[in-house]
Amino acid sequence: MITTQKNGTLEYLTAQGIAVPHGFTTRYGGVSTGAQASLNLAYCQADTMENVEKNIHILANALGFDPKKLVMTRQTHSDIVRVVTEADAVGLCHRDYPECDALVTCTPGVSLLVFTADCTPLLFYDPVTGAVGAAHAGWRGTAKAIGPKTVEAMVKSFGCKPENIRAAIGPNIAQCHFETDADVPVAMRETFGEAVDAYIEKKGEKYHLDLKGINALALGRAGVSHIETSDACTYCQSQRFWSHRVTKGARGSQGAVICCKEEAL
Numbered sequence: 001m002i003t004t005q006k007n008g009t010l011e012y013l014t015a016q017g018i019a020v021p022h023g024f025t026t027r028y029g030g031v032s033t034g035a036q037a038s039l040n041l042a043y044c045q046a047d048t049m050e051n052v053e054k055n056i057h058i059l060a061n062a063l064g065f066d067p068k069k070l071v072m073t074r075q076t077h078s079d080i081v082r083v084v085t086e087a088d089a090v091g092l093c094h095r096d097y098p099e100c101d102a103l104v105t106c107t108p109g110v111s112l113l114v115f116t117a118d119c120t121p122l123l124f125y126d127p128v129t130g131a132v133g134a135a136h137a138g139w140r141g142t143a144k145a146i147g148p149k150t151v152e153a154m155v156k157s158f159g160c161k162p163e164n165i166r167a168a169i170g171p172n173i174a175q176c177h178f179e180t181d182a183d184v185p186v187a188m189r190e191t192f193g194e195a196v197d198a199y200i201e202k203k204g205e206k207y208h209l210d211l212k213g214i215n216a217l218a219l220g221r222a223g224v225s226h227i228e229t230s231d232a233c234t235y236c237q238s239q240r241f242w243s244h245r246v247t248k249g250a251r252g253s254q255g256a257v258i259c260c261k262e263e264a265l
Helices: 049-063 139-143 146-158 183-199 211-221
Strands: 002-007 010-015 022-025 070-072 081-083 102-105 111-116 120-125 132-137 166-169 200-203 206-209 226-229 254-259
Touching (some): 022 120, 049 254, 070 102, 081 146, 102 111, 111 120, 111 132, 120 254, 132 146, 139 211, 166 211, 183 200, 211 226
Parallel strands (some): 070 111, 166 226
Antiparallel strands (some): 022 254
């Protein structure tokens, strides 16, 4: 079950099955202004790095993680998963990080942050090893199975068992508004086969895809049975979340963050 948490003006979502500090952020609770108002977490030309740093510190204070041990993604819609430690935390600007769309760690105190504004955020937690992961799954990343590849990295690097991993799928552009041409369903079928058709609806010459459902299908095939899914649509709730399609790119970025705690719970 994914629920809304509030801390002053800050609002974020959490998953019941993830027992470490984490959250899917909304637009609310930060200091940025204009199209980036207010909790913008990614540096862009229309916002200042000073605002981004303040917003990250607001989130860190609420969730209880150390910004100096925060590792970020520089996202390119890839299937690259980085295994990181405290040494990989090089600052609060995502542009300073190597290319990747997913992160995993088992280093106590290290937090992971990925960014979205219609794409699908995924968070992972293994209560046995304490390992955590975070992934940005756009439609390309989804078709490249970045969710299962994040699980695979946790298994290979930290000895996690997929059946122990808790996964949460955060707010994204839902099937009601994710309209595409035929190339997107083709890419999904090439990876997942005919089973993916249950998450694709054709309307005229266009297709509507349920990316949350496809990611849940992919994670289930990877052996993850504990999956919580948000019902929030970034397009329908564009006042609450940034939607790249609604704003035509004039936007900020929300984030999905998770912290590796020292003790396994």
